[in-house]
Amino acid sequence: LGEHAGLKQKGVRVSRRADVLVLHGHVFTMAGNGVGYVEDGAVAIVGDRIQEVGQSSQLAAEYEARKTLDASGKAVLPGLIDSHTHSPEALMRGVAQDVPDYMEKAMAPFVRAMTPELALAGTRLHVLEALKAGTTLFMDYCPPYAGWAEFYDQVGVRARLTPTINALATDTLADGTKVLYEFDEAAGERAIEAGLVFADRWQRAADGRITVMLGPQAPDMLPVDQLMRVREHAQKQDLMIHMHVAQGDREHRQMADRYGMRSIPFLDSIGYLDERLFGVHLTEATSSEVELMVNRGASMGLCSGAIGLIDGIVPPAAEYRRLGGAVGLGTDSATSNNSISMFNEMKLTALFNKLSHRDPRTMPAWEVLRMATAEGARAIGLGDTVGTLEQGKQADLIFVDLTSLNLTPMLEAPIRNIVPNLVYAGSGHEIDTVVVAGRVLVEGRRILTADEADVRREAQAAAEELCRSVLRDPRHSELALLEAMRAGLL
Numbered sequence: 118l119g120e121h122a123g124l125k126q127k128g129v130r131v132s133r134r135a136d137v138l139v140l141h142g143h144v145f146t147m148a149g150n151g152v153g154y155v156e157d158g159a160v161a162i163v164g165d166r167i168q169e170v171g172q173s174s175q176l177a178a179e180y181e182a183r184k185t186l187d188a189s190g191k192a193v194l195p196g197l198i199d200s201h202t203h204s205p206e207a208l209m210r211g212v213a214q215d216v217p218d219y220m221e222k223a224m225a226p227f228v229r230a231m232t233p234e235l236a237l238a239g240t241r242l243h244v245l246e247a248l249k250a251g252t253t254l255f256m257d258y259c260p261p262y263a264g265w266a267e268f269y270d271q272v273g274v275r276a277r278l279t280p281t282i283n284a285l286a287t288d289t290l291a292d293g294t295k296v297l298y299e300f301d302e303a304a305g306e307r308a309i310e311a312g313l314v315f316a317d318r319w320q321r322a323a324d325g326r327i328t329v330m331l332g333p334q335a336p337d338m339l340p341v342d343q344l345m346r347v348r349e350h351a352q353k354q355d356l357m358i359h360m361h362v363a364q365g366d367r368e369h370r371q372m373a374d375r376y377g378m379r380s381i382p383f384l385d386s387i388g389y390l391d392e393r394l395f396g397v398h399l400t401e402a403t404s405s406e407v408e409l410m411v412n413r414g415a416s417m418g419l420c421s422g423a424i425g426l427i428d429g430i431v432p433p434a435a436e437y438r439r440l441g442g443a444v445g446l447g448t449d450s451a452t453s454n455n456s457i458s459m460f461n462e463m464k465l466t467a468l469f470n471k472l473s474h475r476d477p478r479t480m481p482a483w484e485v486l487r488m489a490t491a492e493g494a495r496a497i498g499l500g501d502t503v504g505t506l507e508q509g510k511q512a513d514l515i516f517v518d519l520t521s522l523n524l525t526p527m528l529e530a531p532i533r534n535i536v537p538n539l540v541y542a543g544s545g546h547e548i549d550t551v552v553v554a555g556r557v558l559v560e561g562r563r564i565l566t567a568d569e570a571d572v573r574r575e576a577q578a579a580a581e582e583l584c585r586s587v588l589r590d591p592r593h594s595e596l597a598l599l600e601a602m603r604a605g606l607l
């Protein structure tokens with residue numbers, strides 16, 4: 118301090134230390150209500166946090182940095198948040214489209230044949246693919262298996278992991294549209310226990326990069342007493358609940374047959390609707406049910422691409438937001454969505470909502486970009502930690518190369534087209550650099566913390582093994598995909 122005071126008296130700028138200094142970017146802080154644009158912007162990072170955001174001229178003079186990243190010609194944004202996804206399903210990309218019953222006709226056979234080893238190969242593929250497309254926070258939802266959280270830790274991304282809790286026998290999902298599930302209560306108990314053990318181990322692990330939610334898979338997939346116990350555990354351990362809610366016909370039928378109620382009023386009746394709940398899909402939610410969810414403080418996960426492809430439906434996210442509810446965007450999975458790039462998700466969200474409302478003003482580019490960053494963070498309960506580039510927030514940020522042909526021309530002033538181009542013309546392949554918790558994970562489009570070629574080879578072999586295993590079961594000769602192939606269509 119004494120030394121600094123001395124320098125100040127001599128008229129020399131006080132030098133502050135930064136670990137990483139980002140200079141000359143088109144910085145979008147996403148703070149406030151819009152995109153928070155800073156022309157020729159800079160970000161100073163100390164440890165895992167953002168120390169300061171400002172003009173390059175100012176921060177370059179103030180800071181001495183261990184590493185400087187030149188972001189000239191690049192947009193600098195908070196890392197993108199995928200608020201709902203199932204990473205192991207990356208192995209099933211492209212095998213489950215264009216069918217009337219996604220779960221039964223397309224997905225169930227592959228889920229049956231999944232093993233923990235195959236699941237890990239899927240997760241590894243998913244995480245690297247999404248990281249290269251700018252996803253820094255993964256709300257991953259699957260039965261916990263060895264190596265799942267460890268891989269997130271190793272790569273260095275941020276994850277909010279949800280171990281699936283259900284009381285279903287393995288084959289139940291395939292028949293769910295026809296008969297009332299018989300619950301396997303012992304399986305439910307085991308899943309609750311596994312979820313709690315996982316939460317004990319991983320909540321705030323990896324220097325806080327990994328956190329956990331409890332995941333009752335859907336209101337129809339656990340008996341009511343087990344649902345209530347999960348909720349009590351969530352309260353006791355201050356965990357959020359990540360749950361599929363009102364996600365389709367199957368759930369709707371199950372709830373009507375078992376309780377004579379729809380999912381959302383049922384959840385309200387057992388005390389599930391509050392700030393602790395992150396409810397995903399709401400495919401079948403009515404206006405009054407949306408209002409009830411918002412009024413209770415619950416937030417919503419919107420998976421536009423997946424629900425569009427699986428159901429041909431646009432979930433009521435515009436209404437949710439209009440009522441003041443928080444909505445995060447999710448890819449759901451490579452099986453349901455095929456693309457797990459958040460750029461794809463932002464574009465589909467804007468497009469589908471414009472179509473369904475017959476109004477091009479619905480969900481403008483800046484708004485869906487907020488849903489993938491600041492709003493998404495708020496929806497999943499991490500609004501104080503990530504989602505914007507502001508002092509004190511975690512240093513999770515991405516650089517998008519604005520000199521890519523598909524993002525050209527880049528206009529800054531007096532007309533600025535950067536945000537519309539990112540959302541409507543971006544793909545995710547333009548991501549040049551990714552920083553999470555102050556650590557550079559991708560630089561020059563190359564992943565520094567994992568071997569991409571290895572992961573790709575392993576995923577290819579695992580997917581081929583999964584297919585062989587699916588086809589060994591004679592029940593699967595009727596797969597919709599095989600029928601389309603026999604007809605010469607695929």
Ligand SMILES: [Zn+2]
Binds near residue numbers: 361397
């Ligand atoms: Zn899901």
